Amino acid sequence: MSDPIVALSMLCLFLIFIFLGFPIAFTLMAVGIFFGFYAYFDPIQSFFENKIFYLFVQNTYSVMSNDVLISVPLFLFMGYMVERANILDRLFLSLQVGLRGLPGSMALAALITCALFATATGIVGAVVTLMGLLALPAMLKAGYDQRLSAGVITAGGTLGILIPPSIMLIVYAATAGISVVKLYAAAIGPGILLASLYLLYVFTRVVINPSLAPKLQDAEKYSFIKSLYLLVTSFLPLALLMFSVLGSILFGLATPSEAAAMGALGSIILAVSYGAFTWEKLRESVHRTARTTAMVCFLFVGSWTFSSVFSYLGGESLIKDFMLDLNINTIQFLILTQLIIFILGWPLEWSEIIIIFVPIFLPLLGYFGVDPLFFGILIAINLQTSFLTPPMAMSAYYLKGVAPSGVKLVTIFKGCLPFLSMVLLSLVLVYVQPKIVTALPDYFYSVNTEEVTVDVEDPNVIDPSFFAE
Numbered sequence: 001m002s003d004p005i006v007a008l009s010m011l012c013l014f015l016i017f018i019f020l021g022f023p024i025a026f027t028l029m030a031v032g033i034f035f036g037f038y039a040y041f042d043p044i045q046s047f048f049e050n051k052i053f054y055l056f057v058q059n060t061y062s063v064m065s066n067d068v069l070i071s072v073p074l075f076l077f078m079g080y081m082v083e084r085a086n087i088l089d090r091l092f093l094s095l096q097v098g099l100r101g102l103p104g105s106m107a108l109a110a111l112i113t114c115a116l117f118a119t120a121t122g123i124v125g126a127v128v129t130l131m132g133l134l135a136l137p138a139m140l141k142a143g144y145d146q147r148l149s150a151g152v153i154t155a156g157g158t159l160g161i162l163i164p165p166s167i168m169l170i171v172y173a174a175t176a177g178i179s180v181v182k183l184y185a186a187a188i189g190p191g192i193l194l195a196s197l198y199l200l201y202v203f204t205r206v207v208i209n210p211s212l213a214p215k216l217q218d219a220e221k222y223s224f225i226k227s228l229y230l231l232v233t234s235f236l237p238l239a240l241l242m243f244s245v246l247g248s249i250l251f252g253l254a255t256p257s258e259a260a261a262m263g264a265l266g267s268i269i270l271a272v273s274y275g276a277f278t279w280e281k282l283r284e285s286v287h288r289t290a291r292t293t294a295m296v297c298f299l300f301v302g303s304w305t306f307s308s309v310f311s312y313l314g315g316e317s318l319i320k321d322f323m324l325d326l327n328i329n330t331i332q333f334l335i336l337t338q339l340i341i342f343i344l345g346w347p348l349e350w351s352e353i354i355i356i357f358v359p360i361f362l363p364l365l366g367y368f369g370v371d372p373l374f375f376g377i378l379i380a381i382n383l384q385t386s387f388l389t390p391p392m393a394m395s396a397y398y399l400k401g402v403a404p405s406g407v408k409l410v411t412i413f414k415g416c417l418p419f420l421s422m423v424l425l426s427l428v429l430v431y432v433q434p435k436i437v438t439a440l441p442d443y444f445y446s447v448n449t450e451e452v453t454v455d456v457e458d459p460n461v462i463d464p465s466f467f468a469e
Contacts, residue, residue, distance in 0.1 A: 345386020
């Protein structure tokens with residue numbers, strides 16, 4: 001059996017283990033070390049002198065010393081603290097009152113709240129669950145249509161994957177070896193586009209059919225001064241925190257890690273100012289941050305070990321030659337890769353897709369003339385669909401877990417579908433008009449400015465070809 005066939009067997013075995021329910025990170029490590037032992041086997045060496053163990057240790061050290069990944073636990077901590085600052089109910093109420101003159105004001109307020117909160121936390125399950133507990137019962141009590149209400153929460157809760165400071169974008173930047181700063185700038189346009197399409201869809205639906213969202217009566221009791229007070233005390237602090245974090249990154253005032261540290265401190269101050277800070281909440285936030293960060297780092301260690309062995313055995317070259325032999329153009333390549341990622345989004349989380357499968361496509365980008373920055377944004381938009389597409393729409397299951405008993409899962413699925421079409425529309429618009437992605441990076445960073453990039457030539461990362469000598 002040739003080495004490329006062994007590499008494909010390695011990939012197939014990994015997929016089998018995943019569908020059997022084995023932990024992904026440790027499966028990557030085990031399969032990588034097992035096949036790596038075969039790849040680097042030397043009969044004159046003892047068992048533990050095999051170079052796969054050296055590669056595994058070096059990859060572990062490289063992840064631990066990667067400066068870009070420092071921002072991951074800091075942004076996670078910021079999200080967990082904001083989640084516990086008891087700001088969500090106030091934010092939703094203030095936006096609901098501020099938009100009371102518009103049709104479907106409660107649905108519009110829920111969407112904006114989801115977008116802001118998803119941006120602050122970056123955790124889809126937390127946003128959908130909390131908004132499902134807060135906003136869904138309120139909308140249903142006000143007579144809002146079940147499908148519209150469910151769709152608003154499930155779609156709005158996924159926006160944190162795309163809109164900075166997204167953890168997914170940091171992980172993609174570390175995987176692809178590109179600038180986090182540029183990636184954040186590139187994601188702002190598509191993020192605003194998708195959120196705007198959601199808002200436009202809801203507004204249009206309610207204008208056409210007002211029975212979907214009856215006009216609220218209670219909101220009229222709030223005076224202008226009271227409404228302004230609600231906005232200043234709930235919307236403004238969170239907005240200032242997010243704009244200060246993103247602004248410091250985009251204008252070159254701080255690196256992503258420094259901005260993340262500032263955001264983490266700001267989240268603590270926010271929790272204290274709202275009287276929601278306790279040592280128990282701080283301990284829980286630190287614990288959850290450490291647990292999630294460890295998961296991401298273990299995935300990186302396993303993925304780098306797996307991909308190094310896979311590439312050394314010739315699997316990467318085999319896939320590249322196969323794609324080139326298809327004789328497809330750039331658009332067809334992009335559609336094919338996005339379709340594969342769309343399908344992978346059903347059984348896998350975004351972290352596994354970015355860390356494990358995206359590196360398989362990255363070497364092909366140069367052959368088809370695709371900018372890794374543009375490719376990353378397409379993936380970020382595409383991953384919205386994995387949370388909204390039945391039967392594996394995770395946002396729907398998150399919402400069903402906290403929804404009132406009268407709301408059926410099939411109703412939530414039906415509510416997701418119109419918003420899924422908005423995601424697909426945004427993908428088409430980005431394909432047709434790439435300036436939506438490239439305008440801000442070109443404007444801010446077209447000249448020689450200092451950027452934060454992942455050093456793909458990091459001397460701590462071992463080149464698999466070293467072991468061929």
